[in-house]
Amino acid sequence: MKKQGLTAPAGFLASGVQAGIKDLGSKDLGMISCPQGAKAAGVFTTNAVVSAAVEVCRENLACAKCFGVVVNSGVANACTGKKGLSDARSMCREAGKALKADQGAMLVASTGVIGRKLPMDKVRSGIRTCADLLSDSQEAARDFAEAILTTDTVSKQHTETVRISGKEVTIAGAIKGAGMIAPNMATTLCFLTADAAISKRLLQKALREAAGESLNKLTVDGHQSTNDTALLLSSGKAGNAPISRPKSPDYKKFYETLLSVCRNLTRQMALDAEGATKIFKVEVSGAVSKKDARKAARAVADYDLVKCAINGSDPNWGRIICAIGSCGAKVNVDNITCRLGRLTVFRSGRPVKFDKKRAEEIVSQKEHTILIDLGAGSGSDFCWGCDLSKKYVEINADYHT
Amino acid sequence: MKKQGLTAPAGFLASGVQAGIKDLGSKDLGMISCPQGAKAAGVFTTNAVVSAAVEVCRENLACAKCFGVVVNSGVANACTGKKGLSDARSMCREAGKALKADQGAMLVASTGVIGRKLPMDKVRSGIRTCADLLSDSQEAARDFAEAILTTDTVSKQHTETVRISGKEVTIAGAIKGAGMIAPNMATTLCFLTADAAISKRLLQKALREAAGESLNKLTVDGHQSTNDTALLLSSGKAGNAPISRPKSPDYKKFYETLLSVCRNLTRQMALDAEGATKIFKVEVSGAVSKKDARKAARAVADYDLVKCAINGSDPNWGRIICAIGSCGAKVNVDNITCRLGRLTVFRSGRPVKFDKKRAEEIVSQKEHTILIDLGAGSGSDFCWGCDLSKKYVEINADYHT
Structure with missing residues (x-):
């Protein structure tokens, strides 16, 4: 070697x-x-x-x-x-x-x-x-x-x-x-x-x-x-x-x-991030611009509620959509589609019936990908995030200056 | 009545x-x-x-x-x-x-x-x-x-x-x-x-x-x-x-x-927010504009590490300064002064020797105020936040869709 x-x-x-x-x-x-x-x-x-x-x-x-x-x-x-x-x-x-x-x-x-x-x-x-x-x-x-x-x-x-x-x-x-x-x-x-x-x-x-x-x-x-x-x-x-x-x-x-x-x-x-047990990748496509795609990807990866859900292996698409809606990118919910790995959980503004067990398996993995198509253009970008655990709060609350 | x-x-x-x-x-x-x-x-x-x-x-x-x-x-x-x-x-x-x-x-x-x-x-x-x-x-x-x-x-x-x-x-x-x-x-x-x-x-x-x-x-x-x-x-x-x-x-x-x-x-x-045990007010003065003051106040109140520190009653001014630095407002660290209640912990870009016990008492309260003077203008604004507890993560991670 x-x-x-x-x-x-x-x-x-x-x-x-x-x-x-x-x-x-x-x-x-x-x-x-x-x-x-x-x-x-x-x-x-x-x-x-x-x-x-x-x-x-x-x-x-x-x-x-x-x-x-x-x-x-x-x-x-x-x-x-x-x-x-x-x-x-x-x-x-x-x-x-x-x-x-x-x-x-x-x-x-x-x-x-x-x-x-x-x-x-x-x-x-x-x-x-x-x-x-x-x-x-x-x-x-x-x-x-x-x-x-x-x-x-x-x-x-x-x-x-x-x-x-x-x-x-x-x-x-x-x-x-x-x-x-x-x-x-x-x-x-x-x-x-x-x-x-x-x-x-x-x-x-x-x-x-x-x-x-x-x-x-x-x-x-x-x-x-x-x-x-x-x-x-x-x-x-x-x-x-x-x-x-x-x-x-x-x-x-x-x-x-x-x-x-x-x-x-x-x-x-x-x-090796503090208290992190998993990492996830957020891939956004179909944005009006690359800048908008970046905003949306970052908003999802930064959203504490998404991070908590992933920590708990909960396929919580509602929080993902909410994070996207509040990120400042140009979006129309009726055009948004969201997948966890290959599993579609939300299509064109409406929840889709999906195999919950399969979804939980995906979110339980050490690494998984959230794919979001904003259906508004051709801009795309991605971001990595990690989950938010009780350990993170413990490390950052219990240690004193 | x-x-x-x-x-x-x-x-x-x-x-x-x-x-x-x-x-x-x-x-x-x-x-x-x-x-x-x-x-x-x-x-x-x-x-x-x-x-x-x-x-x-x-x-x-x-x-x-x-x-x-x-x-x-x-x-x-x-x-x-x-x-x-x-x-x-x-x-x-x-x-x-x-x-x-x-x-x-x-x-x-x-x-x-x-x-x-x-x-x-x-x-x-x-x-x-x-x-x-x-x-x-x-x-x-x-x-x-x-x-x-x-x-x-x-x-x-x-x-x-x-x-x-x-x-x-x-x-x-x-x-x-x-x-x-x-x-x-x-x-x-x-x-x-x-x-x-x-x-x-x-x-x-x-x-x-x-x-x-x-x-x-x-x-x-x-x-x-x-x-x-x-x-x-x-x-x-x-x-x-x-x-x-x-x-x-x-x-x-x-x-x-x-x-x-x-x-x-x-x-x-x-x-009554999820898992919150305390609320705090961030008052920013001396900003270039009211908009900048709002950005800075909001950045501190939203910063997970500040919220964790307050949960642990830790008078952690370093995280406050770091949040301000990354908020996008116009700041020069050499002009920033920060107080917890009436206690100055950081003055003109440098840490100040302060009574740690007194500082911890302030941050332990059910409500306290963080005052930040950016020393750059006359814009001011404020924001309320609440602490980030293990309970928040528990509520939001352990509950399944």
Whole structure:
């Protein structure tokens, strides 16, 4: 079996250590290094309140070549004012010093409790240890994937390869945590490495679009946190003919592979969401526009009553129709048809007699699809959601700040 | 003590009976009659999918004088196609026949399970019984208030009086159910009676604005159902000088009293919401516009993580700030200040050291206020929410369609 994880693409080293930022005694500081530099792309939360790391990352992404990423878990460094911003810059400076790179060529991410300051002594010494431990081994990639976790129950990685202009290109990713988490966590971080030769502009385009069709299609509790970040670094070491045109078959191959990696990671994240026991996909077709289809899909996936029904394996189409009606999309109930998997439960505005037992079996599955045809146009889109369980409320109500 | 309930204003009779629409064996059909006619106003759900009763009510509100309202609980008559529409019209016809009024002068409302058809034989015979039992007694008003309930645990009424041009004007209301309810219920109905002499145009204006500042300020699970309806009838029997100008002190008095009745009913409804143990008010000031303030207040009140935290009596300001950041309003975190009651927990973008015990006491209360100053302008607005409990998930997950 081939090497898995962020060190699988050529040109990357990784490490993860326990720096003492978390009280729990697990790994909490990770580093990715690309000694010969890599092109970098990033997408961030749309929340108007962002962490210090997100601010610094946005600035530093302008660099022509990135030489490394430093990430801490346990403290989100969000809502921490000017001190927080200077701490995020210090992380870049310290990592740059250890990797003999300019601090402006370093990227940084944080995840954890909002409003708490970073213990900078521990962070600095952790960064130095991380730099010492950098390795291109599979174990090093796993250490990094573990260091970024907060209340996730498992580390989540995925790796794929694709042939581009006769060369094998590898894309790998590690992801953490869906669901804003008690006491007040700031959540999704996704790191991707690749060894394709590709222009910076196309790398950014590929990441933006792939995240749009994967990470941004999942809703756990309907909101983006202050820290959500996805970064993609590509070293160019695969030796493929550089990808520079968005319409080229090579770009398409790169994009499709990246998308597949992102979707796999998104699915892993959904199944590890707080209290989630199931995931479901909402596919909307027949909308007036893609935007309307997105609204409708998202409304169903976000609707607490649908999420509760799925938790209880109840094929409750009434709540689905109600969510659609209130989503703001242009709909005429007389044209709406709804299926659970292959089973039609509502057709042209009227309930259909269906096999309740079969419907319950469908909704009982670990994964199922809700298909909605709005019968109003040709716009379509989809969204993933997960169920709402008593465990979610327990995690988020019983834990105190 | 004065008479309470919908029969308190002069000119109204009411009744409520068990017609056998619900399986549960409780009252499920109610009637209001105004033998000399009343001016009528109505506001309805913004859901694009509406019940048959909502469609018929919208048509019939055009009548100059309304002579009665008929309401059933147990079956929402929503998503029932053409048959549903003809059933809603039949309810008006049957009620009109019993009250010797035109069917176009009758209003109708339904609440209950979506997608189920009305048992019209039972409904028709129930309507005749209701007409026979009409009375202006307080008990008759209570019977009506009970007949409109679904999974509400208590009936909810409120009555107030105000002197207008030397005459005593009475405004009363009855309300049912907040929270879309298992298996797939369509929820809020509010009926108001008054005896003021007032123009139809101002009656509609007063109801629209009062509902906007009361019913529409409460969010239980963030969505409007297919059946939400508020109706206001005014008989003119108080003998006051007719209210015809929106700027007049008389209109203001009428409006303020109506608003007070609506707010009281809204509060009762919130405290009887599914699984709710507490209600909270989110007051936003310093927004760029009133619209932005509304968005922010609503985002906080709708945010599952805030609702869970309040359920657990956790003063979790991080989730409040995060909800504000993602609401789409124009915000700069460095200008945001947040208080729980009188206790400042976040000032100008930074957490403040506060007395945790005091904060927990505030959030433990049956009702508390979250105050947010966005520091960006002079727009302000508010919203009420209720907590999210394991009971809510239980009610909505464990009950099967």
